[in-house]
Amino acid sequence: MIPAVRGTRDILPGEIARWQFVESTAREVFELYGYAELRTPIIEREELFAKGTGETTDIVQKEMYVFTDKGGERITLRPEATPSIVRAYVEHSLEQAMAVPKVYVIGPMFRYERPQKGRYRQFHQLDVEVFGVKDPSIDAEIIDLAATLVARLGIENAETVINSVGCSACRPRFSDALVAALGEDLSRLCADCQRRAATNPLRIFDCKVPADQPIIDRLPHTVDYLCDECRAHFEAVQRHLALYGIPYRVSHRLVRGLDYYTRTTFEILGTNLGAQNALLGGGRYDGLMKDLGGPDRVGIGFAAGLERLVLALPETAGRQVGPPDVFVTAIGEPARDVAFQLVRELRQAAIRADIDYEGRSVRAQMKRADRLAAPLVVIIGDEELSRGQVRVKDMRSGDQVDVARTEIVAFLRGRAAAANK
Numbered sequence: 001m002i003p004a005v006r007g008t009r010d011i012l013p014g015e016i017a018r019w020q021f022v023e024s025t026a027r028e029v030f031e032l033y034g035y036a037e038l039r040t041p042i043i044e045r046e047e048l049f050a051k052g053t054g055e056t057t058d059i060v061q062k063e064m065y066v067f068t069d070k071g072g073e074r075i076t077l078r079p080e081a082t083p084s085i086v087r088a089y090v091e092h093s094l095e096q097a098m099a100v101p102k103v104y105v106i107g108p109m110f111r112y113e114r115p116q117k118g119r120y121r122q123f124h125q126l127d128v129e130v131f132g133v134k135d136p137s138i139d140a141e142i143i144d145l146a147a148t149l150v151a152r153l154g155i156e157n158a159e160t161v162i163n164s165v166g167c168s169a170c171r172p173r174f175s176d177a178l179v180a181a182l183g184e185d186l187s188r189l190c191a192d193c194q195r196r197a198a199t200n201p202l203r204i205f206d207c208k209v210p211a212d213q214p215i216i217d218r219l220p221h222t223v224d225y226l227c228d229e230c231r232a233h234f235e236a237v238q239r240h241l242a243l244y245g246i247p248y249r250v251s252h253r254l255v256r257g258l259d260y261y262t263r264t265t266f267e268i269l270g271t272n273l274g275a276q277n278a279l280l281g282g283g284r285y286d287g288l289m290k291d292l293g294g295p296d297r298v299g300i301g302f303a304a305g306l307e308r309l310v311l312a313l314p315e316t317a318g319r320q321v322g323p324p325d326v327f328v329t330a331i332g333e334p335a336r337d338v339a340f341q342l343v344r345e346l347r348q349a350a351i352r353a354d355i356d357y358e359g360r361s362v363r364a365q366m367k368r369a370d371r372l373a374a375p376l377v378v379i380i381g382d383e384e385l386s387r388g389q390v391r392v393k394d395m396r397s398g399d400q401v402d403v404a405r406t407e408i409v410a411f412l413r414g415r416a417a418a419a420n421k
């Protein structure tokens with residue numbers, strides 16, 4: 001057998017209920033907060049992410065699936081949704097079309113990362129974005145939305161972490177201070193950090209190499225270098241979070257691995273996820289739309305990893321597809337035709353019905369009904385048919401009753417409704 005591609009996984013019928021529970025809860029919560037669904041293509045032009053996600057990011061440098069199509073176009077399987085959503089927003093002038101510029105996307109993303117628990121090469125995101133709102137109240141509302149989603153899913157002990165990474169006015173000052181503070185220590189950091197110091201010093205805070213940590217712990221914090229507007233913005237975000245009663249921790253190391261962030265960044269961390277503990281992450285990106293050639297509009301949003309939300313769900317979450325309401329068995333050929341007709345009639349009447357397709361013995365049919373845990377079995381035999389009746393057996397009590405063929409759908413509808421109460 002040809003195996004699945006490394007880092008991808010099949011979502012099996014046994015686990016699908018948990019996925020559907022996360023997706024339907026997310027849609028409910030997003031719509032409650034006024035977000036409309038948008039679906040963008042899985043393939044985009046390579047330059048959308050080079051420009052959007054950023055040339056210096058790991059995603060663009062190491063992780064994108066890129067190929068040249070038959071027309072010579074450089075195509076990328078999207079590694080994230082934010083640049084695609086910004087593109088679609090501008091391309092379709094959604095600013096004019098939508099009363100509220102709030103959208104969400106659900107779908108697969110692709111990154112060539114080293115696969116491990118909670119990290120895949122094809123994974124799925126729930127991504128929420130809002131455009132054109134500068135006021136810090138929206139930052140707090142987005143964080144509230146994220147925390148509400150996690151709470152509605154029944155995920156306990158999640159922690160909300162926030163930070164501010166400043167803007168194009170104050171960030172260069174902070175980057176200089178960072179490199180100055182490193183001084184001689186720079187040569188003792190890992191090769192990745194040395195590269196980061198030259199391209200995007202802020203990213204040094206992402207380093208996970210244990211030997212580097214004592215040096216990184218001594219570095220200055222972004223929040224101490226914010227310009228007046230960025231500082232006021234960050235304080236207002238925190239005031240609004242307090243207003244909503246949302247607990248959070250400020251972490252100066254939360255700089256996020258994508259280039260477009262300005263001011264607020266945040267993540268919600270789970271507890272049982274191992275090294276990949278971010279359930280979701282996001283932040284403000286006030287320059288992205290303009291950088292991509294659109295109007296000068298700010299934006300903020302977040303994306304949650306569906307795999308990680310599913311992993312973090314309580315054991316009992318999600319409804320499994322239950323047994324059929326009725327299993328229909330037939331004895332003999334004419335009875336089989338009636339049985340197939342009846343199964344169809346039952347399904348048309350919204351009663352979940354099943355049947356044995358192979359024309360096996362009555363015993364084999366009853367065994368199958370038992371295996372499916374059907375509470376009721378209809379038995380159609382020549383004798384009952386000649387009387388215009390079918391027999392209904394209650395599998396729990398063993399009781400049997402004969403019901404007129406013309407009455408059977410109504411009879412079973414009543415029984416199924418009573419059982420599903």
Ligand code: HAM
Nearest residue numbers: 080082119120123278279280281282283301302303305
């Ligand atoms: P991100 O932090 O790269 O941000 O990804 C967001 C979430 O996607 C992560 O917290 C994680 O749950 C999930 N995720 C990322 N990579 C993988 C992977 N390889 N396997 C499984 N799950 C993964 C973004 O993508 C930004 N676009 C978020 C955003 C939206 N910022 C503003 N708006």
